[in-house]
Amino acid sequence: MDAVFRALADPTRRSLLDELFRQDGQTLSALEERLPMTRFGVMKHLKVLEEASLVVSKRRGREKLHFLNPVPIRLVHDRWVSKYAEPWAAGLSGLKRELEKTMEKVFEIYIKTTPERLWHAITDTEMRSKYTFGAIVTSDWAKGSRYEGRGHGNLIFEGENLEVDPPRRLVQNFRAVWGDDVKAEGTSRVTWEIVPIGDSCRLTVTHDQLREGANDQLYGGWPMILSGLKTLLESGEMLTTPGSLRWLEGDKAHLPEVT
Known part of the structure; x- marks a missing residue:
């Protein structure tokens, strides 16, 4: 920091x-x-x-x-800003989403964990739900297989696993289906890359093949998702910012138990 x-x-x-x-x-x-x-x-x-x-x-x-890479800014927000001025920060986030419309977005974060544990957090259904807005993500994680994410029982995103190389690299295409506006954007691609560095890992998430001027809902949540992943692996806790609880608050039955 x-x-x-x-x-x-x-x-x-x-x-x-x-x-x-x-x-x-x-x-x-x-x-x-x-x-x-x-x-x-x-x-x-x-x-x-x-x-x-x-x-x-x-x-x-x-x-x-x-x-x-907005992830470090998101971490500053989660640590210092949100508890003092969440409405002000939300306004800036809205401005940021409006301005950031490109063909490719790259997000990077360092997490004190092992590649194997990080890979598990990315591909395990229960772990994933704790930092991906409560979405239930399921797949057999084999190359060419399907994956899907559901919120409150409804399909919200889906795609195929294009490359699966544990615990180093996962490439997926991505289709958002939670609303007609994002459905119209079609298919993009998400690449997860894990590189061990000392007792930590550098995780780089690249979201590309986006239409120029694509709806920023497709990639705007990555900083909070990666912040939640880091918090979970390093402390065992879940973020409690409004965005992190967005899906969970609508259905308490889906609230995963933190272990």
């Missing part, structure tokens, strides 16, 4: 985040054109932001693209 606050303390780095907020997936050259500084200066600031996990870079052919 300290690294996040240090990174945000500099106005130039905040400007870089603002640029990625407006248009995600930019190259170093594109960002350099938007700031009154040398290429080397932009590189130094991007390095600080990457070390704080506020920016994630990915190679696309010969290009290196930079993506805003």
Whole structure:
């Protein structure tokens, strides 16, 4: 958390985040054109932001693209903001969802756990319900098989498992069906990548193959989902923010028991 606050303390780095907020997936050259500084200066600031996990870079052919990672901001919100100013934060979240409409979104988080335990939390029905808004996610987790998520007994999303490589990589296509507006968006893709680092794991979730200007309901919940996953694995507790309890509050019979 300290690294996040240090990174945000500099106005130039905040400007870089603002640029990625407006248009995600930019190259170093594109960002350099938007700031009154040398290429080397932009590189130094991007390095600080990457070390704080506020920016994630990915190679696309010969290009290196930079993506805003809102997960650390979500963790700051959950730890400090929500209990003091939830209505104010909700307003900012609405603004964020309106602005973030791109073809690809990348989310990264570090969790103190093992790859095997993290994989279990992603694929186990009971564990998954505790941080995915109470959704009951079921599958046999074999390549080519179907998975589905239900809330209050109703189908809310579904797809196929395209790649299954435990405990390292899971690639799925994704279809949201909880409303006509998201049904119209069709199929996108979600990739979970687990990399062990010391006594922790880096989890990167890439949601791509999205229509330009796609409905932000498709990807707007990832920061809270990943924050809930981290909280559950590191403390055994569930987040109690309004979004985390959205599905659970509607049907207490689906409230999973925390162990």
